[in-house]
Amino acid sequence: MTEEKIRNVLSGINEPVLNLDFVKLGFVKEISLNGKNLKLTLGISDRNEEITAELIKKIKEEFHRSIPEINNVEVNFVTGVTEQINEKKSSVLPGVKNTIAVASGKGGVGKSTVAVNLAVALAKAGARVGLIDADIYGPSIPLMFGVKEKPKVMQVGDKNKLVPIEKFGVKIMSIGFLMEESTAVVWRGPMASSALKQFMSDVVWGELDYLLFDMPPGTGDIQLTLSQTIPLTGAVIVTTPQEISLADARKGYIMFQKVNVPTIGIVENMSYYLNQDGSREYIFGKDGGKKMCEEFKVKLLGEIPINTTIRKGGDDGRPIVTGEVVPEEAEIFIHIAGELIKEINLMNVNASDSSDIVIEI
Numbered sequence: 001m002t003e004e005k006i007r008n009v010l011s012g013i014n015e016p017v018l019n020l021d022f023v024k025l026g027f028v029k030e031i032s033l034n035g036k037n038l039k040l041t042l043g044i045s046d047r048n049e050e051i052t053a054e055l056i057k058k059i060k061e062e063f064h065r066s067i068p069e070i071n072n073v074e075v076n077f078v079t080g081v082t083e084q085i086n087e088k089k090s091s092v093l094p095g096v097k098n099t100i101a102v103a104s105g106k107g108g109v110g111k112s113t114v115a116v117n118l119a120v121a122l123a124k125a126g127a128r129v130g131l132i133d134a135d136i137y138g139p140s141i142p143l144m145f146g147v148k149e150k151p152k153v154m155q156v157g158d159k160n161k162l163v164p165i166e167k168f169g170v171k172i173m174s175i176g177f178l179m180e181e182s183t184a185v186v187w188r189g190p191m192a193s194s195a196l197k198q199f200m201s202d203v204v205w206g207e208l209d210y211l212l213f214d215m216p217p218g219t220g221d222i223q224l225t226l227s228q229t230i231p232l233t234g235a236v237i238v239t240t241p242q243e244i245s246l247a248d249a250r251k252g253y254i255m256f257q258k259v260n261v262p263t264i265g266i267v268e269n270m271s272y273y274l275n276q277d278g279s280r281e282y283i284f285g286k287d288g289g290k291k292m293c294e295e296f297k298v299k300l301l302g303e304i305p306i307n308t309t310i311r312k313g314g315d316d317g318r319p320i321v322t323g324e325v326v327p328e329e330a331e332i333f334i335h336i337a338g339e340l341i342k343e344i345n346l347m348n349v350n351a352s353d354s355s356d357i358v359i360e361i
């Protein structure tokens with residue numbers, strides 16, 4: 001029995017979210033045949049148990065029908081990551097499959113909190129993840145990751161490059177690693193933009209599935225620099241439910257639209273406070289994020305409550321999604337990471353000509 005025969009069967013089975021077959025998507029990660037026992041590892045966009053259980057059933061049926069000599073099929077799933085297809089995909093970050101700006105119009109709505117927890121959650125899902133602190137004037141990443149060390153310098157060709165710090169499975173880079181803690185950055189705009197560009201070109205990122213950017217608030221220089229330096233896969237916009245934040249989030253959405261960056265989805269942060277009796281208190285109003293999603297026809301990736309655990313995780317340098325056992329509110333970030341993987345895969349597949357798509361992890 002040949003591997004080709006096995007691949008042929010898999011090319012007749014579609015990945016449930018993307019509706020393209022596993023072979024075409026490059027989602028066949030491992031085929032191992034031991035006598036009459038077949039073990040498969042497949043990439044998948046949504047590891048929801050209901051979806052995987054049904055798929056396993058279907059795969060077993062297909063193999064039983066097509067190659068009856070195989071007695072037993074064991075299927076394992078890993079996160080399937082597709083690559084952004086873009087002819088303008090720059091040489092700046094050649095090993096990076098997808099780049100995502102975590103942005104908002106307004107300050108203090110939780111961009112950094114969301115970026116940090118999403119990055120760790122994506123890494124926990126098995127993806128290779130990097131995070132750039134694009135908030136040059138007010139970097140939060142060193143504190144939120146609890147990192148004080150300075151990055152090492154490495155010679156690559158005739159250039160000195162910085163090696164990102166690795167923590168909780170994420171490669172991170174921040175101007176905060178390079179300055180003294182008490183020093184304020186007092187650069188002019190072009191210098192900040194140039195620092196951000198260097199974080200892309202002069203850091204040894206290697207191969208990454210997702211590179212996230214924790215953006216500063218507003219719609220200024222840094223946002224423009226980023227969208228002009230690389231063709232971003234998309235933006236995740238963070239907002240609180242209240243009108244003052246939504247008004248700025250809308251501006252953020254429109255700015256990204258103007259520079260051809262699609263908004264992948266919206267995260268509503270500080271959505272509610274969970275009282276001890278289980279009831280929800282909508283401190284900043286209700287459903288603002290949902291309404292914005294309806295207005296712009298984008299996906300609401302999730303609603304995050306306001307609570308002490310999340311705030312403390314940020315201040316203590318231990319994002320709440322780290323560790324084996326995660327608190328209940330961390331599940332929401334993990335869910336958002338799952339939604340993000342799915343949405344990006346859908347975007348990438350829809351953007352490519354599906355007849356000749358070949359996406360390798």
Ligand SMILES: Nc1ncnc2c1ncn2[C@@H]1O[C@H](COP(=O)(O)OP(=O)(O)OP(=O)(O)O)[C@@H](O)[C@H]1O
Nearest residue numbers: 107108109110111112113217305306307310311314
């Ligand atoms: N869901 C939440 N529950 C409790 N505290 C939160 C939550 N989200 C964010 N915070 C806290 O609110 C503060 C601001 O959050 P954060 O720094 O993530 O916002 P930001 O949008 O990145 O701000 P900036 O615009 O200054 O970059 C932080 O102290 C953070 O710990």
Ligand SMILES: [Mg+2]
Nearest residue numbers: 111112135140
């Ligand atoms: Mg921030």
